[in-house]
Amino acid sequence: MTQSEALEILKTGRNVFLTGAAGSGKTYVLRQYIDYLKGLGASMGLSASTGIAATHMGGTTLHSWSGIGINDSLNKSEVQEIADKSHIRRNIKETDILIIDEVSMLHHFQLDMVDRVVREVKEVDTPFGGMQIVFCGDFFQLPPVQKESGKQSFFGYHSKVWQDMDIKVCYLHEQYRQKDAAYLKILNAIRSNSADENTLKTLESRFNKTIEGFGEPTKLYSHNRDVDRENAKELSELSGRTHEYHMEARGNRKLIEALKKSCLAPEILGLKKQAKVMFVKNNFEEGYVNGTLGIVEDCGHEKIIVKTVGGKRINVERMNWSIEEDGRLLATISQYPLRLAWAITVHKSQGMSLDAALIDLRDSFEKGMGYVALSRVRSLDGLSLLGLNHTALQVSEEILAKDTEFQKLSEQNRNKISRMGERVGKMQEEWREKISKTTEKKHKHKKVKGETLLETKNLLLESFGIKEMATMRNLSEGTIVSHLEQLKEKGLVKGKDLSHIKEAIPLSKFRTILGAFHKAGIVLGEETHRLSRVKDLLGPSYSFDDLRLVRLFL
Numbered sequence: 001m002t003q004s005e006a007l008e009i010l011k012t013g014r015n016v017f018l019t020g021a022a023g024s025g026k027t028y029v030l031r032q033y034i035d036y037l038k039g040l041g042a043s044m045g046l047s048a049s050t051g052i053a054a055t056h057m058g059g060t061t062l063h064s065w066s067g068i069g070i071n072d073s074l075n076k077s078e079v080q081e082i083a084d085k086s087h088i089r090r091n092i093k094e095t096d097i098l099i100i101d102e103v104s105m106l107h108h109f110q111l112d113m114v115d116r117v118v119r120e121v122k123e124v125d126t127p128f129g130g131m132q133i134v135f136c137g138d139f140f141q142l143p144p145v146q147k148e149s150g151k152q153s154f155f156g157y158h159s160k161v162w163q164d165m166d167i168k169v170c171y172l173h174e175q176y177r178q179k180d181a182a183y184l185k186i187l188n189a190i191r192s193n194s195a196d197e198n199t200l201k202t203l204e205s206r207f208n209k210t211i212e213g214f215g216e217p218t219k220l221y222s223h224n225r226d227v228d229r230e231n232a233k234e235l236s237e238l239s240g241r242t243h244e245y246h247m248e249a250r251g252n253r254k255l256i257e258a259l260k261k262s263c264l265a266p267e268i269l270g271l272k273k274q275a276k277v278m279f280v281k282n283n284f285e286e287g288y289v290n291g292t293l294g295i296v297e298d299c300g301h302e303k304i305i306v307k308t309v310g311g312k313r314i315n316v317e318r319m320n321w322s323i324e325e326d327g328r329l330l331a332t333i334s335q336y337p338l339r340l341a342w343a344i345t346v347h348k349s350q351g352m353s354l355d356a357a358l359i360d361l362r363d364s365f366e367k368g369m370g371y372v373a374l375s376r377v378r379s380l381d382g383l384s385l386l387g388l389n390h391t392a393l394q395v396s397e398e399i400l401a402k403d404t405e406f407q408k409l410s411e412q413n414r415n416k417i418s419r420m421g422e423r424v425g426k427m428q429e430e431w432r433e434k435i436s437k438t439t440e441k442k443h444k445h446k447k448v449k450g451e452t453l454l455e456t457k458n459l460l461l462e463s464f465g466i467k468e469m470a471t472m473r474n475l476s477e478g479t480i481v482s483h484l485e486q487l488k489e490k491g492l493v494k495g496k497d498l499s500h501i502k503e504a505i506p507l508s509k510f511r512t513i514l515g516a517f518h519k520a521g522i523v524l525g526e527e528t529h530r531l532s533r534v535k536d537l538l539g540p541s542y543s544f545d546d547l548r549l550v551r552l553f554l
Helices: 003-010 026-040 051-057 062-066 076-083 086-093 108-122 160-164 181-191 197-204 224-236 253-262 369-374 397-420 422-445 451-461 466-473 477-489 495-503 507-520 532-538 544-551
Strands: 016-020 044-048 097-101 132-136 168-172 218-221 243-246 248-251 268-271 276-279 293-300 303-308 313-316 319-325 328-335 338-340 343-345 357-361 383-388
Touching: 003 016, 003 026, 003 168, 003 397, 016 026, 016 397, 026 044, 026 097, 026 132, 026 168, 026 422, 044 062, 062 086, 062 108, 076 086, 076 108, 076 477, 076 544, 086 108, 086 477, 108 160, 168 397, 181 197, 181 369, 197 383, 218 224, 224 338, 224 343, 248 253, 253 319, 253 328, 268 338, 357 369, 397 422, 451 466, 451 477, 451 495, 466 477, 477 495, 477 544, 507 532, 507 544, 532 544
Parallel strands: 016 132, 016 168, 044 097, 097 132, 218 343, 218 357, 357 383
Antiparallel strands: 243 268, 248 328, 276 293, 276 338, 293 303, 303 313, 319 328
């Protein structure tokens, strides 16, 4: 299928899995569709499986967007707790189209968890609450990290929601990264699991090859230890003083650790003049994106100047990676958005296009690792290999079979669309009208910021209870509790304003919950947004709303 054919199917509003080989232009088509939807004023959720991929889209991780976080499972009460968070409700309620990039990096159970939360918020018992879903990715890319040895059933298409969706597969066959026919033949042979002696012989001809005409090549390794060693070695060989830049952090300790894991910038960034670096965050205004390479021209106390490969000089400033909830900052880290780039891991190279690379596949430990690494490079002339092992040329047998199925489904969709003629245009018109009506309805009913809180506050001051306010405002009780939390956080209500709420809670119940908070060691300013530990202590007879109400009086 061509890029234009895939775009035509996307514009019909159908659920789509956009896939294809590395360099086939998946991200390009995705951006075209996003621009099209922006022109219609559509409400989109832009997400990805990883923080790295999310920054490329200007979105957020699916885990953050949906509120599922790092959980591997959710019971009914936990789904309800997530769905009652005002910022999650707002994310989901206002979204008509959800785009999920790098879907191959998601476990099947994560997609099902997101689906459950979305259905709970939308109050619609259909896949993803009836939103248009656009999956994008290639299952030949490296899979998510395995938590259980030998577990293979992680692929997103194993999820229940994937199987319940009428999803249209769009498999792109054009190639835009590799124009070298001989090299493309090698990559296709590895991808189809048909690499033979000729394939191996051609690759071996690139062993320790000197690359000319492309500048210094980026080095790709399978393990972090090799990357760290290589970068440290190269940095030590430069003359001059090493300047260290320490990551700054504040907020919830566990959330800070989660931010550090998703951030490519190191906790301690050591630089010298002439160090090779890579930007690790998008900043279009300053002229760099995640993956932009450059050389440090100058560095000193809180001063870094980088000249990019494109010749642009950038006075680099610190950037923040943050987690917020209802406009409240829960955790943030600050660091210069750089890392040493003489070497990077194959995992972190996913999505990049490199003119030249020196690749070490001798310690490949995951099927597909060789394909991912080799497909980063545009041509055979830009490739130098330190070596490879047997695993490097292997791909997953399951993925190979599934990929064949995806190609057949894509061809069926392509043929069907071509036969439909003018009907396709009619479907697209119907989708545009649906988006337009939804957008108009949202603008018509959208409240001025703070107005909905003010309504709840006025009812509270008139001494109405939680249930009464929920009924009068046609909202869930959990949403009313969220309003009370925000009103207290903003200092818009005082303890005496909440006194009638406290009196409605049986004293024995209040004391029991309060005791559980203390026993769990949860204090204000640390983990008050996390209630699962308290809930575990109390058992099923206590709801999360009970806990949140008592928390108002801590």
